[in-house]
Amino acid sequence: MSDEFLFAEEDPENALAENQLPYPILIVDDDEEIHVITRMALNDFRLDGRPLEFVSAYSGVEAQQLLQERDDFALVLLDVVMENDHAGLDVARWIRDTLKNRMIRIVLRTGQPGQAPEEEIIARYEIDDYKEKTELTYRKLVTLMYCSLRAYRELRTIEANRQALESIIEASSELFSASSIRQLSQGILQQLVALITHADMAAYCQIDSLTAEREADSAYEIIAATGHYQQNIGQLLQQQIHSSVIKELTQRKQSVCFILRRHVYYGLYSTSAGNYYLLYIEGIKQLSDSDQKLLELFMNNTAIAFEHAQQHTQSAG
Incomplete structure (x- = not known):
C-alpha cells in the first residue's frame, strides 16, 4: 500500500460532487482477504469524480446470480x-x-501462475486483462482501474450514440406529430449528453405559463431524458429544482439562457407563446463555447419543433 498513485486526479479543480453515482465493481474470489485488500486499496479511487461501489461474490455461481440481477457493473x-x-x-x-x-x-486474476498460459487465455476468452495476484500491487491495481473504467466509459458513450441515432432515424419519418418530435428530441439529447458529459443524467422539460413569481408551483413535465430520468418520460421531474436559479434565468428576459451551478446545467428557452423549456443536466465538469452552442441549438430547435407540432395538430383538428 506504499506505492504512490500513477495518475493524478483528472482536473481536480472541477472535481464532481461526492454524491455522483459510483462505478459498480464486482469482486469474485473465494478468498475473503482478496476482497478486503482490494477494497482498501481502491477506497479513495475516483474517475470523473465518481467513486467505486464494491459488490462481492465468493463463487462462480454467486457471481452469475448477481450479474443476472443487475446489468450495470462496469468491471x-x-x-x-x-x-x-x-x-x-x-x-x-x-x-x-x-x-x-x-x-x-x-x-x-489467478493465484496459481502458469496454470494456463496468458496468451492462450486471452485468445480463447473475450477478456480485457489477465493478471497474477502477486503482480497486482497498489500502483498496478490503480492503473488497471483507470484503463478498464475509461474503456467502459467510452463503450457506454458509443452505445448511447447508437441508441440515439436509432431514435432519430425512427422519428424522421413523421416530423409533424408531437410523439415523433419527442422521439427526435430524445435521440438528440442522448447524443448531446454523451458528447458533452460522461455523466449520463439529463432531463428536458416543458413548462406551461411559467413566470418568476409562480415558479415554485410550476410542473416540469419530462419530454426527453437520459440515465435514471429516462424511465420518467411523460411524468413530472421529481428532482429538486432550485427556484432561485429559474427565477434568475427568467429575469434575464432572453429567449435562451443558462446557468451552471455545482456541476448542474440549467438551460431555459422561452417561446413567443409564453411557454418555457428547461434543460437540466447533472454532472457537467466543464462547458466549452462549442458545447454551449450545441445545447442552445438543441433548446431552440426542439422548442420550435414542438410549437409547430402543436399548431399543426390544432389546425388539423
Missing part, C-alpha cells in the same frame, strides 16, 4: 480457481456468450 475482477479449476473462465464465457454483455470489463 469484474474475476478469480480463475474457485469451486473448481476453471470456474472463473466459465463465468467469463457465460458473460459474453449467454448474457451477451459486451460492456462490462473482465479482468481475470
Whole structure:
C-alpha cells in the first residue's frame, strides 16, 4: 500500500460532487482477504469524480446470480480457481456468450501462475486483462482501474450514440406529430449528453405559463431524458429544482439562457407563446463555447419543433 498513485486526479479543480453515482465493481474470489485488500486499496479511487461501489461474490455461481440481477457493473475482477479449476473462465464465457454483455470489463486474476498460459487465455476468452495476484500491487491495481473504467466509459458513450441515432432515424419519418418530435428530441439529447458529459443524467422539460413569481408551483413535465430520468418520460421531474436559479434565468428576459451551478446545467428557452423549456443536466465538469452552442441549438430547435407540432395538430383538428 506504499506505492504512490500513477495518475493524478483528472482536473481536480472541477472535481464532481461526492454524491455522483459510483462505478459498480464486482469482486469474485473465494478468498475473503482478496476482497478486503482490494477494497482498501481502491477506497479513495475516483474517475470523473465518481467513486467505486464494491459488490462481492465468493463463487462462480454467486457471481452469475448477481450479474443476472443487475446489468450495470462496469468491471469484474474475476478469480480463475474457485469451486473448481476453471470456474472463473466459465463465468467469463457465460458473460459474453449467454448474457451477451459486451460492456462490462473482465479482468481475470489467478493465484496459481502458469496454470494456463496468458496468451492462450486471452485468445480463447473475450477478456480485457489477465493478471497474477502477486503482480497486482497498489500502483498496478490503480492503473488497471483507470484503463478498464475509461474503456467502459467510452463503450457506454458509443452505445448511447447508437441508441440515439436509432431514435432519430425512427422519428424522421413523421416530423409533424408531437410523439415523433419527442422521439427526435430524445435521440438528440442522448447524443448531446454523451458528447458533452460522461455523466449520463439529463432531463428536458416543458413548462406551461411559467413566470418568476409562480415558479415554485410550476410542473416540469419530462419530454426527453437520459440515465435514471429516462424511465420518467411523460411524468413530472421529481428532482429538486432550485427556484432561485429559474427565477434568475427568467429575469434575464432572453429567449435562451443558462446557468451552471455545482456541476448542474440549467438551460431555459422561452417561446413567443409564453411557454418555457428547461434543460437540466447533472454532472457537467466543464462547458466549452462549442458545447454551449450545441445545447442552445438543441433548446431552440426542439422548442420550435414542438410549437409547430402543436399548431399543426390544432389546425388539423
